[in-house]
Structures are given as C-alpha cells and as structure tokens.
Amino acid sequence: MLENLDLNLLKVFVTVYRHRSITLAAEEMGMTQPGVSGLLKRLQQQVGCPLFVRSGRGIAPTHHAQELVRHVEPALIQINNALESLEGFNTLQARKFVVYASEPVMLMLLPMIEADDTLGNVSIELQPTHSNEEKLIDDLTQNQADLAIEFSNHSTVSFFTEELFEDSVCVIARKDHPRLSGSITQAEFYQEKHVTLKLRREDAYLADYFTEERLPQRIVAAECTSLLSQMSMIATTDCIATMTGSMANLFAEKLGIQVFPHPYTVIPVKHRLLVHNREKNSPSNKWLRSKLKSYFAAV
Structure with a gap:
C-alpha cells in the first residue's frame, strides 16, 4: 500500500x-x-x-x-x-497570517504592523476574536487563523500558550471633570456614575473581573461592549469608567481624558499567544510569534 x-x-x-x-x-x-x-x-x-x-x-x-x-x-x-x-521561512515569499485579537490589542497592534518595514511580502491580517470559546478553538483547529491573542486561560491539551504582554486596569474621567483630578478614592469611585464594559465570554464586568476585591453595586449610567464607545462617553459626560491602561493611555490626549490608578487591588491583564500544538515547531508560526513579541517588547 x-x-x-x-x-x-x-x-x-x-x-x-x-x-x-x-x-x-x-x-x-x-x-x-x-x-x-x-x-x-x-x-x-x-x-x-x-x-x-x-x-x-x-x-x-x-x-x-x-x-x-x-x-x-x-x-x-x-x-x-x-x-x-x-x-527556512523567507519574508520574500508571499504569505498572509491571520491573527485573532480583541479590540484594544488590534488598536495597539495595527500601527506597529504598518510601521514595520521588515515584513517583505508577508502580511498580517487582524480579525476580531470570537466571544464564544468553542468557536475560537474550532477556528484555530481548522486553520481559520494562525493564532489568537487572549487574556483568558484555555484548558485544552491541543493548544499551548506563550506570554505576550501584561496590562492593568485603571479609571478614566474627562479632563474637566467637576469633582475629580489626579486621583480617585474608593469613596469617590462609588459616588460617581459609571459607564461599564461587560466581557461577553466571561459574562462579567471588566472592573469586577480584574480586581481582587468584590466590588459593591455601582451607579450605572450606561453599559458598553466596546472600549472606544466607553471612552467616547467618558469624554463627553461626567461619568467614570474602568478600562485597560494601554487603551486609556493610547487615547487619553486625543479624547481629553485623565487616567487614574484604580482605587482597588488590580489583577494583571496577561495577554498570551494561543497556538495549536501542530504549529509549535513550524518555522513560519515561530517567526510570527517572534514578530508579535517584538512589537510588544516595550509595552
């Protein structure tokens, strides 16, 4: 045979x-x-x-x-x-990589990719990661993407992870906020109205998911599913919000917002590369992982 x-x-x-x-x-x-x-x-x-x-x-x-x-x-x-x-992996050969990532990671990553003049004929296409974990795993298994950038832990023997970068949550308010300037206390945190962001896959609010303490009920003015819409609301109202520090610092000046350390004990937001085991020793995938790590080396 x-x-x-x-x-x-x-x-x-x-x-x-x-x-x-x-x-x-x-x-x-x-x-x-x-x-x-x-x-x-x-x-x-x-x-x-x-x-x-x-x-x-x-x-x-x-x-x-x-x-x-x-x-x-x-x-x-x-x-x-x-x-x-x-x-050997050669950037002179035409090759397109597909990377699944969350909105904040995409906003950080795209300018880095555009500014990279060493890609040759290689292109890196960013696509939004799935809110459904099973769909994400299926897509990676079926080669719909080369890897995903995730902060959630995935317990599956068919995949491995590598550390990419670490982020943290903070509190934001507009620069001309009538009551807040420079910092925020726990008491002030509960006196203000909040624009919340819900993590769909984890079914939890960002503030609750990445703080060690159990946070009491807050005064919610609006709920968002997008960090950019959340920041836009903060820039035009007297509400406050909990969000990732990388995104807050990226758009703080442009949107006229101030960034405070969170008044509660924060849990680090650890972003990881999620890759199928079959790609572990693939020269092309190893090149992609190394390239992505180089972009976030200074973050």
Whole structure:
C-alpha cells in the first residue's frame, strides 16, 4: 500500500476530517468538491474501509477515520515542518497570517504592523476574536487563523500558550471633570456614575473581573461592549469608567481624558499567544510569534 500511496490523499483526508465537510475542505484547499470527493474515494479504496458516513447535512468520521487521523496528522505536521526547516521561512515569499485579537490589542497592534518595514511580502491580517470559546478553538483547529491573542486561560491539551504582554486596569474621567483630578478614592469611585464594559465570554464586568476585591453595586449610567464607545462617553459626560491602561493611555490626549490608578487591588491583564500544538515547531508560526513579541517588547 505504501508504494502506491499518494501523500496528497492523506492531506485531503485530514482536511475533510477537520471540517467534517467536503465543501469547506475544497474551499480551503482551492479544489472543487468533485475533486475532493474523488481523492477521498480513492483513499478509501486503498485503505479498504469507509472513512466517512453521512450525518444530517454533513458527514461524520468512522472509527477507522478516527484511528487513521490520530497517526497521520502528526506525521504530516512533522513532514511539513521538516520541509519548512529545509527551506527556512523567507519574508520574500508571499504569505498572509491571520491573527485573532480583541479590540484594544488590534488598536495597539495595527500601527506597529504598518510601521514595520521588515515584513517583505508577508502580511498580517487582524480579525476580531470570537466571544464564544468553542468557536475560537474550532477556528484555530481548522486553520481559520494562525493564532489568537487572549487574556483568558484555555484548558485544552491541543493548544499551548506563550506570554505576550501584561496590562492593568485603571479609571478614566474627562479632563474637566467637576469633582475629580489626579486621583480617585474608593469613596469617590462609588459616588460617581459609571459607564461599564461587560466581557461577553466571561459574562462579567471588566472592573469586577480584574480586581481582587468584590466590588459593591455601582451607579450605572450606561453599559458598553466596546472600549472606544466607553471612552467616547467618558469624554463627553461626567461619568467614570474602568478600562485597560494601554487603551486609556493610547487615547487619553486625543479624547481629553485623565487616567487614574484604580482605587482597588488590580489583577494583571496577561495577554498570551494561543497556538495549536501542530504549529509549535513550524518555522513560519515561530517567526510570527517572534514578530508579535517584538512589537510588544516595550509595552
């Protein structure tokens, strides 16, 4: 069987297995659906057993497919990494990386990417990370993105993380606030109206998630899902808000706001690179991780 086996058949098989869909596999590989179906049928004839069965509108892997992918996928990854190592990652070759990130990280990262004149023919595209953790993990597993920048901990054996940079939360108010200037006490924190920001995935407010103390109920004037809209409201009202220090300092001068240390004990906001294990030794992914770390080295 090995003498006649085409490695391309295994690549098609693994892609179909990941997507559970011939259509999506064909789109990823730049092939037609009949072309993928034909190669899959050819592989099934060679291994002598069915690999997929129909399930609803899609397909489901058989036990044979599950056993095959368990051995084949790591081997294909090793082969790909070995070939990349021989060639070396070269920025002269056209390559697009997709990075999932939160809004504040995207706002920090995009100017750094634009100012980088060492990228050559490589492009780094930023896309908003998913509020649903399962969707995020699925996308990374299915190669929809090369990595994600996250502050949440993910307990899954298929992924690893690397530290990127550390942030902290602070309190902001407009510069001409009638009662606040230079600092804020715990008592003042509760006397003012708040514009809150809710973290959708964690289902908790930013102020509560990144402070050690349990915060009593605050006077809420508005709730936001965007840091920029939160800052805009603060710039035009007498409300205050808790937000990340990196974003506050980035836009403080432009929006006319003042930044205070938070009056409670803050928990560091640790941003990490979340990467699938198959990319751990990939020269291209290692280059991307190193490049992102270099951008945030001074943060």
